[in-house]
Amino acid sequence: MNSDWLTTASTLSKALPYLQRYDGATVVIKFGGHAMGSDEAMETFARDIVLMQQVGVNPVIVHGGGPMINKMLERLNIKSEFVDGKRVTDAATMEVVEMVLSGLVNKRIVQAINAQGGRAVGLSGKDANLITCDPADPKLGLVGIPRDIDPTLLNKLFEADMIPVIAPLGAGDNGETFNINGDTMAGSIAANLKADRLLLLTDVSGVKNAKGEVLTELTPEKIRDLTASGVIAGGMIPKTETALTAIEGGVRAVVILDGRAPNACLLELFTDHGAGSLIRIPT
Ligand SMILES: Nc1ncnc2c1ncn2[C@@H]1O[C@H](COP(=O)(O)OP(=O)(O)OP(=O)(O)O)[C@@H](O)[C@H]1O
Ligand SMILES: [Mg+2]
Numbered sequence: 001m002n003s004d005w006l007t008t009a010s011t012l013s014k015a016l017p018y019l020q021r022y023d024g025a026t027v028v029i030k031f032g033g034h035a036m037g038s039d040e041a042m043e044t045f046a047r048d049i050v051l052m053q054q055v056g057v058n059p060v061i062v063h064g065g066g067p068m069i070n071k072m073l074e075r076l077n078i079k080s081e082f083v084d085g086k087r088v089t090d091a092a093t094m095e096v097v098e099m100v101l102s103g104l105v106n107k108r109i110v111q112a113i114n115a116q117g118g119r120a121v122g123l124s125g126k127d128a129n130l131i132t133c134d135p136a137d138p139k140l141g142l143v144g145i146p147r148d149i150d151p152t153l154l155n156k157l158f159e160a161d162m163i164p165v166i167a168p169l170g171a172g173d174n175g176e177t178f179n180i181n182g183d184t185m186a187g188s189i190a191a192n193l194k195a196d197r198l199l200l201l202t203d204v205s206g207v208k209n210a211k212g213e214v215l216t217e218l219t220p221e222k223i224r225d226l227t228a229s230g231v232i233a234g235g236m237i238p239k240t241e242t243a244l245t246a247i248e249g250g251v252r253a254v255v256i257l258d259g260r261a262p263n264a265c266l267l268e269l270f271t272d273h274g275a276g277s278l279i280r281i282p283t
Pocket of ligand 2: 235
């Protein structure tokens with residue numbers, strides 16, 4: 001018999017304890033704008049999500065889209081102001097952010113999942129009052145932090161075997177639209193749902209130390225040290241902050257991993273290999 005088939009059968013057989021462990025579990029996956037690569041990578045990601053759902057997991061996707069927003073702002077020649085290296089989201093920028101996230105990026109993921117036989121539904125935090133925001137920092141304009149979460153719609157979608165795909169936007173109390181960091185949004189949703197796992201898919205293989213080595217296990221204390229010494233910087237700051245607040249909020253474990261690696265989610269959930277940096281409260 002072809003040895004590939006034997007390997008496939010053996011892999012499936014070894015996955016049984018993991019499949020049992022995650023039966024009925026809720027797993028929130030942040031799909032970073034930087035993790036979204038080629039159409040092939042999107043297809044593999046989508047197939048992993050549909051497989052997860054098929055074996056009894058309730059997956060929730062929250063996505064980013066930084067590179068896609070930047071490209072569209074450039075195309076439309078919309079110039080932004082920056083404060084401390086962070087873009088100020090004014091009304092004109094916000095229009096583009098919403099169009100790109102809720103339109104282009106969200107629907108690309110929804111379509112990719114549905115093409116693999118899943119039933120994904122594209123939302124933003126505005127739908128059914130999923131997320132209501134407060135302004136994060138008035139200097140940064142329309143950037144919000146989640147305040148209230150109403151998970152009613154998500155629970156209805158789980159019951160119907162549908163997969164929510166959420167763009168990181170939320171409504172303000174005065175009719176504003178706020179842009180939310182995708183990691184922050186994913187963490188708030190994971191904590192509200194008391195998710196079993198939060199996977200943050202990005203474009204590096206995990207959190208690196210000063211020597212550039214990936215740290216496979218991280219404690220809250222280690223994260224605080226690495227942040228204070230500036231080793232954790234830029235886009236990794238909201239990820240590790242999110243990991244800490246999600247764990248404090250009742251999420252069992254958070255993993256930061258390379259979403260461009262083939263079958264990253266399956267490798268993490270259904271094998272004993274694991275991938276990336278695992279963050280949990282030390283036992
Ligand atoms: N200690 C560190 N270890 C690993 N990466 C780090 C570290 N400090 C900073 N980074 C940076 O964080 C980046 C990941 O965050 P980034 O916000 O760019 O991507 P993303 O969140 O996946 O995408 P998006 O923001 O579009 O959703 C890495 O590409 C890396 O350059
Ligand atoms: Mg980011």
